[in-house]
Amino acid sequence: MAETRHYYQAEMLKALAHPTRLQILELLKDGELCVCKIVPELQMEQSNISRHLNILKKEGLVTSRKEGLRVYYRITDPRINDLLEASSELLKNFWERKQKTLV
Amino acid sequence: MAETRHYYQAEMLKALAHPTRLQILELLKDGELCVCKIVPELQMEQSNISRHLNILKKEGLVTSRKEGLRVYYRITDPRINDLLEASSELLKNFWERKQKTLV
DNA sequence: TTACTATATATAAAACTATGCATATAATAA
DNA sequence: TTATTATATGCATAGTTTTATATATAGTAA
Numbered sequence A, B: 001m002a003e004t005r006h007y008y009q010a011e012m013l014k015a016l017a018h019p020t021r022l023q024i025l026e027l028l029k030d031g032e033l034c035v036c037k038i039v040p041e042l043q044m045e046q047s048n049i050s051r052h053l054n055i056l057k058k059e060g061l062v063t064s065r066k067e068g069l070r071v072y073y074r075i076t077d078p079r080i081n082d083l084l085e086a087s088s089e090l091l092k093n094f095w096e097r098k099q100k101t102l103v
Numbered sequence C: 001t002t003a004c005t006a007t008a009t010a011t012a013a014a015a016c017t018a019t020g021c022a023t024a025t026a027a028t029a030a
Numbered sequence D: 001t002t003a004t005t006a007t008a009t010g011c012a013t014a015g016t017t018t019t020a021t022a023t024a025t026a027g028t029a030a
Helices: A005-016 A017-027 A034-039 A046-058 A078-102 B007-018 B019-027 B034-041 B048-060 B078-102
Strands: A062-067 A070-075 B062-068 B072-077
Touching: A005 A017, A005 A046, A005 B007, A005 B019, A005 B078, A017 A034, A017 A046, A017 B007, A017 B048, A034 A070, A046 A070, A062 B034, A070 A078, A078 B007, A078 B034, A078 B078, B007 B019, B007 B034, B007 B048, B019 B034, B019 B048, B019 B078, B034 B072, B034 B078, B048 B062, B048 B072
Parallel strands: none
Antiparallel strands: A062 A070, B062 B072
């Protein structure tokens, strides 16, 4: 795939564009959490969550630090939260518009 | 797939998360364009571009109007541009950080 | 009517992504 | 040393997305 600016931008957005990863980012909104706190919040195999965390990490959306057996993940930049908040707002508006059209 | 808020948010982000669709949205940034103006800008089959436009439309990111043989597409909400702008800014920062780490 | 143009859709193949299960690794404790 | 815990990875399968080619539809003009 041609490595243009749009390619990398799409890769980053793709990392955001998964329900499980959105849930993870929402859990991390107010600060770091260890994987052991994330797993029980999501109805999903631990191995899967580990993979999703890795996808977020590879795109630079989260970082991690190890402390003993535990690994703590955090969001790298608060503007990621803003971006998610903004997309959530947009979605809400699209829904309202759809409702109106259907009535 | 469970139809949660995160599911729909992910669907919207997925619609954004493709290099060709990002290019299309950038072309539409300053106002509507007919498909006949979009196609020659992108190195891709017309049928493909039509599909990408449909994906954006289904997610409510663009709307279209027909005028004779031509179909004009436009971005539905200027905040979509802001969102893309913000994600582009983030990406730039990730890159700068990566560069520093490598040096 | 036929011919032409712009856009959309059907189908199939290829490429990619997500998942579960099993297993590996790393850190700690006994 | 062995056992235990937390997290990551290998592999196979299932599911999804993208693509090219061909074809269909809708609007216009002659």
